[in-house]
Amino acid sequence: MDALETHRLVIDIPGRAAGRPLDLRVSPGERWGVLGPNGAGKTTLLHTLAGLRAPRAGEVRLAGLPLARLGRRAVARRLGMVFQTSHDDFPATVLETALIGRHPFLSPWHQEGPEDLALAEAALARLDLTHLADRELSTLSGGERQRVSLATVLTQSPQTWLADEPTNHLDLHHQVAIMDLLAEQAAQGSGVMMCLHDLNLAARWCDHLLLLYPDGEACWGPAEVMLVPTVLERLYGQPLTTAMVDGAPVFVPRR
Incomplete structure (x- = not known):
């Protein structure tokens, strides 16, 4: 490590x-x-x-x-960074946002695979967000967005x-x-x-x-x-x- x-x-x-x-x-x-x-x-x-x-x-x-x-x-x-305030610059669901954590490991223009999806879903479950996976990030409360930020870094591992x-x-x-x-x-x-x-x-x-x-x-x-x-x-x-x-x-x- x-x-x-x-x-x-x-x-x-x-x-x-x-x-x-x-x-x-x-x-x-x-x-x-x-x-x-x-x-x-x-x-x-x-x-x-x-x-x-x-x-x-x-x-x-x-x-x-x-x-x-x-x-x-x-x-x-x-290295993963959890910011104090999240910025919703682009429309995305909770699951799509968590998957951003896998982007450093993907080649340009390659989409996430089954292993990446499994990591994101596990992170959402760990942060009690599974029921919000398909919700647009912009519709969430501040606390829910903070948990999504943590789930994204957890997906990043x-x-x-x-x-x-x-x-x-x-x-x-x-x-x-x-x-x-x-x-x-x-x-x-x-x-x-x-x-x-x-x-x-x-x-x-x-x-x-x-x-x-x-x-x-x-x-x-x-x-x-x-x-x-x-x-x-x-x-x-x-x-x-x-x-x-x-x-x-x-x-x-x-x-």
Whole structure:
């Protein structure tokens, strides 16, 4: 399995001074959570890791190779990106959208085969979307579209997952189901990095955390080291009350 690595990486946020260079390694089987207040650069970081934005300095490596030297098809065969917001530029059904995940593996002008269809149908079933397979994407709710985005990446079967607010628009039941899915992917050998706003989801499902501050400062490490109230209070500028529930810390804002 491939690892995603950064070497002296500085993400490019206009109008902000260069922050601390990132030297990270998202290894197969790891579940990384990216935490920080609005404007800290979480989405910019994921887009940079996916090769969608150029860094200000440093580089991203995938399977030991600089991402900038890999073609987009080669990157897409290894790395999948779940965006915070989906854009319905073309009319398509839920099943047709999920099948987009197989496009990096198809030759130009070749259609999806039975194996591709089976992967897409399995992904829809895993995301509780089978009953919506023939529905136009534009007719779905925000939460349903988010699950379709995850099903598309699951159909892609990447070795590294980048997920920007994967629980966005989802009710509590589906939030848990998505976090379980990402943990399942890690257990099967994928590396997972996800931006989250919910501290409690990060505390329960992530084994590593990266904290991003609005001034460019960053710190990272194992979750049990990073989930310290004084550290998180400084990150968010918000007092917190902490308790242990079922062996995991729970954080509640304090007035």
